[in-house]
Amino acid sequence: MQDFGEAVGMAVSLVASGDGDLIEIVLLSLRVSLTATALSCVVGLLLGAVLAVTRFRGRQAVIVAVNALMGLPPVVVGLLVYLHLSRAGPLGFLGLLYTPTAMIIAQTLLITPIVTALSRQVLEDLHSEYAEQFRSFCLSRGQIVRALLWDARYSLLTVALAGFGRAIAEVGAVIIVGGNIDHLTRVMTTAIALETSKGDLALALALGLVLMAIALAVNVVVQGVRLTAVRHAYA
Amino acid sequence: MAAPAAASGPSLVPLKVRGLGLALGGKQLISGLDLTIGGQGITMVMGPNGAGKSLLLRLLHGLIAPSAGRICWGGHPMSASVTRRQALVFQKPVLLRRSVAANVDFVLRARKGDARQRDALLDRVGLSDKAGQAARLLSGGEQQRVALARALATGPEVLLLDEPTASLDPTSVHLFESIIRDTARQGVRVIFVSHDVGQARRMADDVVFLHRGRVVEHKPAKGFFDQPDTELARAHLAGRLVM
Ligand SMILES: Nc1ncnc2c1ncn2[C@@H]1O[C@H](COP(=O)(O)OP(=O)(O)OP(=O)(O)O)[C@@H](O)[C@H]1O
Ligand SMILES: [Mg+2]
Numbered sequence: 001m002q003d004f005g006e007a008v009g010m011a012v013s014l015v016a017s018g019d020g021d022l023i024e025i026v027l028l029s030l031r032v033s034l035t036a037t038a039l040s041c042v043v044g045l046l047l048g049a050v051l052a053v054t055r056f057r058g059r060q061a062v063i064v065a066v067n068a069l070m071g072l073p074p075v076v077v078g079l080l081v082y083l084h085l086s087r088a089g090p091l092g093f094l095g096l097l098y099t100p101t102a103m104i105i106a107q108t109l110l111i112t113p114i115v116t117a118l119s120r121q122v123l124e125d126l127h128s129e130y131a132e133q134f135r136s137f138c139l140s141r142g143q144i145v146r147a148l149l150w151d152a153r154y155s156l157l158t159v160a161l162a163g164f165g166r167a168i169a170e171v172g173a174v175i176i177v178g179g180n181i182d183h184l185t186r187v188m189t190t191a192i193a194l195e196t197s198k199g200d201l202a203l204a205l206a207l208g209l210v211l212m213a214i215a216l217a218v219n220v221v222v223q224g225v226r227l228t229a230v231r232h233a234y235a
Numbered sequence: 236m237a238a239p240a241a242a243s244g245p246s247l248v249p250l251k252v253r254g255l256g257l258a259l260g261g262k263q264l265i266s267g268l269d270l271t272i273g274g275q276g277i278t279m280v281m282g283p284n285g286a287g288k289s290l291l292l293r294l295l296h297g298l299i300a301p302s303a304g305r306i307c308w309g310g311h312p313m314s315a316s317v318t319r320r321q322a323l324v325f326q327k328p329v330l331l332r333r334s335v336a337a338n339v340d341f342v343l344r345a346r347k348g349d350a351r352q353r354d355a356l357l358d359r360v361g362l363s364d365k366a367g368q369a370a371r372l373l374s375g376g377e378q379q380r381v382a383l384a385r386a387l388a389t390g391p392e393v394l395l396l397d398e399p400t401a402s403l404d405p406t407s408v409h410l411f412e413s414i415i416r417d418t419a420r421q422g423v424r425v426i427f428v429s430h431d432v433g434q435a436r437r438m439a440d441d442v443v444f445l446h447r448g449r450v451v452e453h454k455p456a457k458g459f460f461d462q463p464d465t466e467l468a469r470a471h472l473a474g475r476l477v478m
Contacts, residue, residue: 133329138319143345151332233371234332
C-alpha cells in the first residue's frame with residue numbers, strides 16, 4: 001500500500017509520460033464506449049422518433065417502460081448479457097464472452113434506453129410545435145421524422161453525450177462480460193476497481209484522472225453545443 | 236415567381252360549406268355555418284376576436300375535422316389531396332430551426348418543387364439579403380414573409396391567410412398585399428383573415444363577416460363596406476362591437 005501523496009505523484013507522472021499500459025486501457029475504453037454510443041444512437045434515435053410521432057395502443061406503457069429502463073443497473077445488464085454469451089447460453093457458440101465485442105453489446109443495451117427516452121422527449125416537444133405546420137405541408141411520416149431529427153440535432157447531440165457519459169463511467173456491466181483481462185478487455189473503470197483492490201493506487205488514480213478529464217470534456221462540449229444552438233436560435 | 240397552381244384534376248372552387256359545426260372541449264365554437272365562395276379573387280374574412288376565423292381556416296384546410304356539416308371544394312369533400320392543393324399561412328408562423336433559404340428549400344424538396352425557385356421566392360418577399368440567416372432570429376414581420384414564401388413554394392391553388400400582416404411595417408404590408416394581389420390574379424383563390432378594415436377595403440372582392448362561429452354577412456366588398464346589412468357588421472366596422 002502506497003501512501004496517498006506518493007500515489008498522486010506517480011499517477012501524474014504516468015499520465016504525463018504517456019505510459020503505454022495506460023494509453024492502451026484508455027483507448028480501449030474509448031473504443032468500446034464510443035462504438036456502444038454510436039450503436040445506441042442508431043437504434044435509440046429511431047425508436048425515440050417513432051415513439052414521438054406515432055400514436056398506438058400501449059404507447060404510454062412503452063414510454064413508461066423505456067423511462068424505467070433508463071435506470072437499469074449496469075451489473076444487471078452485465079449479468080443478462082453474460083447469461084446469453086456464456087458457453088451454456090443461447091449465444092455461447094459465438095464465443096464472444098470476455099471480448100471487447102461483449103462489452104460493446106452490454107454497454108449498448110445499457111444506454112439505448114437512455115438515448116431512446118431522452119430523444120423521444122426532445123422530438124415529441126419539437127413535434128408538438130411543428131405538427132400543424134407539417135400537416136399543412138402534407139409531409140409523409142418519413143419526411144417528418146427526418147425533419148425532426150435534423151431540427152433537433154443540437155439537443156440530440158447532448159442526448160448522445162449523456163449516453164456516452166454513462167457508458168464510459170460504468171463498471172458493473174463491462175467487468176462481468178469483459179472480465180478485465182490485461183491487454184484484452186481491461187478498460188478504465190475495471191482497471192481502477194482492480195488496481196485499487198490490489199493496492200496499486202498510482203495506476204488507479206492516473207486512470208481516475210483521465211476519466212474525470214473525459215467527463216469534464218464531455219460537459220464542456222455539451223455546454224458549447226448548447227450555447228451555439230442558442231446563439232443561432234436552433235435550440 | 237410562385238409555382239403556377241398545379242392543375243391536378245378539376246378546380247377546387249367553388250367552395251361550398253353546409254351546416255358546419257365544431258365543438259371542442261364541450262364548447263360549441265362553430266355552428267350551422269353556411270358559406271359559398273366561387274370564382275376568382277380575394278375573400279376577406281372579418282370578425283371580432285374569438286369569432287372563429289382561425290378555426291374556420293383550419294377546417295377549410297383540413298387540419299381539424301368538423302363535428303357536423305360538410306365542406307366541399309369544387310365538388311371534392313375535404314381530404315388530404317385537397318389539403319395538398321392549398322397552403323395556409325398561420326397567424327403565428329412556425330419556422331424550422333434552419334436558415335431562411337433552408338426553410339424554403341425544405342418545402343420545395345418535400346413537395347418536389349423546382350429547387351431553382353427558391354431565390355425568386357425570397358426575392359419576391361424581399362428577403363434575398365437574409366437568405367443565410369437563422370430564420371427564427373428574424374423579426375416578426377420578416378418571419379411572416381418567410382412563411383409566405385414557403386406557402387407560395389407549395390404552388391397552391393387556394394391560399395389561406397390568417398392575419399399575416401398584423402406585425403408588418405407599412406412598407407412590408409404594401410409588398411405583402413401586392414404579392415397576394417398578383418397571386419390572386421394568377422388564378423389562386425385567396426381567403427384572407429384580417430382585422431385591418433383599410434386592408435380589407437384595399438384587397439377584398441367579397442367579405443365574409445363572422446360572429447360567434449356563424450356567418451353573419453357575406454357580400455361583395457363595396458356593398459359590405461358602404462351598406463352593411465346587419466347591425467353587428469355596422470358596429471364592427473365602426474369599432475364598437477363587443478363579443
Ligand atoms: N382547441 C380549442 N379548444 C377549445 N376552444 C378553442 C380551441 N381553439 C379555439 N378555441 C376557442 O374558439 C374560439 C374561436 O377561436 P379562433 O382562434 O378561431 O378565433 P379568431 O376569430 O381567429 O380570433 P382572433 O381574431 O383573436 O384571432 C375562441 O373563443 C377560442 O377560445
Ligand atoms: Mg385567429
